[in-house]
Amino acid sequence: MDMPPPLLSPGLRLAARVGLLLGLVLLGGWIIHGFLPALVWAVILAVATWPLYRRAQERRSRPSRVLLPTLATAALAFLFLIPLGLAGLQLAREAANALRWFAEIREHGAAAPDWVATLPLVGEWATGWWNETLAAPEAGTAFLHRLGEGELIGLGRQFGGALLHRAVLFGFALLALFFLFRDGDVLADQVHRVADRLFGPGSxxxxxxxxxxxxxxxxxxxxxxxxxxxxxxxxxxxxxxxxxxxxxxxxxxxxxxxxxxxxxxxxxxxxxxxxxxxxxxxxxxxxxxxxxxxxxxxxxxxxxxxxxxxxxxxxxxxxxxxxxxxxxxxxxxxxxxxxxxxxxxxxxxxxxxxxxxxxxxxxxx
Missing domain, CATH: 1.20.1440 (de novo design (two linked rop proteins))
Structure with missing residues (x-):
């Protein structure tokens, strides 16, 4: 049985294949665009630490495809989480001190500290603003009331939502980093071969x-x-x-x-x-x-x-x-x-x- 002749010429078929490929790539990029920053961070961390990872890999007689990538990923996670945790604890202490200070201002007011007047250029203005706004109890109460408790709650919710979103992206970056460590050699070889096929040897x-x-x-x-x-x-x-x-x-x-x-x-x-x-x-x-x-x-x-x-x-x-x-x-x-x-x-x-x-x-x- 004879095959029907193709509907498109070879040039049009090539253009259709290229268009379909580009369309699929754009669609895939749109689907994962929210996670692209996490993927890029995972690639950056993998590239930056790959020589150290290879040395650890070479020291093992039988490298594990699970244990070593897990340990490397966990080490990088702790490298970020420990400083962030310490900074968070310090900020929490400072926030508690600030809340106590605000409560004292509401109750008793607060005179401008001596060091405010010594600030270069703005010392006189800052001292006058402080005395007018925070020195007397009623002034401090009025100023703090203008901050708006509802606005502060709203800012807190926005901060919590942003923090949760970034925590999810951080977790996804660590997951991607694990797979990059596990399959890094294969991915690097594929990148080289695809680049050479698309753009010529040496690309x-x-x-x-x-x-x-x-x-x-x-x-x-x-x-x-x-x-x-x-x-x-x-x-x-x-x-x-x-x-x-x-x-x-x-x-x-x-x-x-x-x-x-x-x-x-x-x-x-x-x-x-x-x-x-x-x-x-x-x-x-x-x-x-x-x-x-x-x-x-x-x-x-x-x-x-x-x-x-x-x-x-x-x-x-x-x-x-x-x-x-x-x-x-x-x-x-x-x-x-x-x-x-x-x-x-x-x-x-x-x-x-x-x-x-x-x-x-x-x-x-």
Whole structure:
């Protein structure tokens, strides 16, 4: 029996197949778009920690497909949960102190502390506002009443809902991370083969460049930022800044974002200045500026630019533009995109593959 002739020409059939494939990809992306940030975080964590995971895997005579991925995932989970838990406990204590302070204001009022008048530029205005608003019991009661108990309850519910949503995404990221650890070698091999089939031999260098960028960014931003937080936390404790551990942790997080750390150690210096400790305030600010200068001009360019052969200007643009476009994820996505673009530019300019290929790249997992 003869087969009927095809309804579409070969060119139209190819276009229909491509259109169907793109449609399915877009549909799948729309279905999982709410979980894409969690998936991206899982990939970033897997890529950044893959060399350590491979070393642990090689030390076992018979690597387990369940035990080792579970232990690695649990270790990373605790790495995030322990600092967050400590910060949450500290915030809970501060919130309890604030509630007691509000209750005292309602009952007795509160005169402006002496340090308010010493604030630069705004000291006189702040003292006048405080005395008019909070000094007398009836003024404090009126001010707190204007805050609106219903609004505070509503804000609390919104915060609780946002916290629950992020907890679900964090759990999903850990689940995805487990499977990335378990099947990382297979996935890396598939990525390389698909890239070579779609874009030609050697195109997997783009994936290698992304891998190098993520690892360089983790080293240059996260590890260096945590180091800055530890050093400045010690400085806060020596200088007598209130809550040095909490402020040190905030400094470490802020130091991962360019130009954000001075806001924290500048605030710490202002607290010391308000307490009348001028020398300590100058010392904390000067030490913070020195640590930031060394980190941003010597250590980070070597770690990030050295791993990706990317000029630091493009690293900086990738970080700032990535944060503006994608939030915290942009810290890693932005430099990775810039690294790929520079790689393609150098490839088009005719540089040799040896000059283009980042050194020391392992499978990304």
């Amino acid at each position: 997997h260098r783009v994936a290698d460049q992304v891998t190098a960028s993520v690892r360089g960014t983790v080293s240059g931003l996260v590890l260096v930022g945590l180091g800055e937080g530890v050093l400045l936390g010690i400085a806060y404790a020596v200088a007598g800044v209130p809550h040095p551990v909490l402020l040190g942790a905030l400094t470490g997080v802020a130091a991962m974002i360019p130009f954000a750390a001075p806001v924290v150690f500048g605030a710490a210096a202002l607290l010391l200045l308000a307490a009348g400790k001028l020398a300590a305030a100058i010392g904390v600010f000067a030490f913070g500026a020195l640590v930031l200068f060394v980190a941003d001009h010597a250590i980070r360019p070597a770690l990030i630019g050295g791993a990706t052969r990317l000029p630091f200007l493009w690293v900086l643009l990738g970080i700032l533009g990535g944060v503006e476009a994608f939030g915290l994820l942009g810290l890693f996505v932005g430099p990775a995109v810039m690294a790929v673009l520079v790689l393609l530019w150098r490839d088009a300019a005719g540089e040799s593959p040896a000059a283009l290929h980042p050194p020391g790249i392992d499978n990304p997992g």
